[in-house]
Amino acid sequence: MTDIFSPETRSRMMSGIHSKNTRPEIVVRKWLYAHGYRFRLHRKDLPGKPDIVLPRYHAVIFVHGCFWHRHEGCKYTTTPATRTEWWLNKFQHNIEHDRVVLEELQNLGWTVLIIWECQIKNNLYIEIIEEFLEKALL
Numbered sequence: 213m214t215d216i217f218s219p220e221t222r223s224r225m226m227s228g229i230h231s232k233n234t235r236p237e238i239v240v241r242k243w244l245y246a247h248g249y250r251f252r253l254h255r256k257d258l259p260g261k262p263d264i265v266l267p268r269y270h271a272v273i274f275v276h277g278c279f280w281h282r283h284e285g286c287k288y289t290t291t292p293a294t295r296t297e298w299w300l301n302k303f304q305h306n307i308e309h310d311r312v313v314l315e316e317l318q319n320l321g322w323t324v325l326i327i328w329e330c331q332i333k334n335n336l337y338i339e340i341i342e343e344f345l346e347k348a349l350l
């Protein structure tokens with residue numbers, strides 16, 4: 213199946229996808245701030261530059277896009293029909309990188325939460341964050 217967009221249009225579209233300050237990330241940040249949690253963003257001194265760092269609780273939150281980070285069983289985890297092999301390699305690299313980062317953070321004593329884009333779209337993130345923070349407070 214060929215792409216319905218020209219290579220130039222597809223390139224422009226893909227360049228518009230950012231890794232920081234995404235809408236799902238901002239939703240989580242607004243909720244945390246509204247509930248009195250203070251945090252740092254994208255700390256470069258931590259593995260993987262976590263999206264949200266709660267230093268007081270020694271906890272980090274990653275807000276992952278289901279497509280890019282391959283949320284297993286999610287309807288947003290699709291594979292493009294063109295250049296499939298290239299995409300599968302890219303996705304595999306992302307999965308491996310996420311695993312390494314998670315392991316490094318845990319070895320440094322950080323508590324890690326991954327919130328998926330679909331959980332934010334379905335408003336499931338609030339319960340997940342509350343449960344995570346309850347455990348982090350212990």
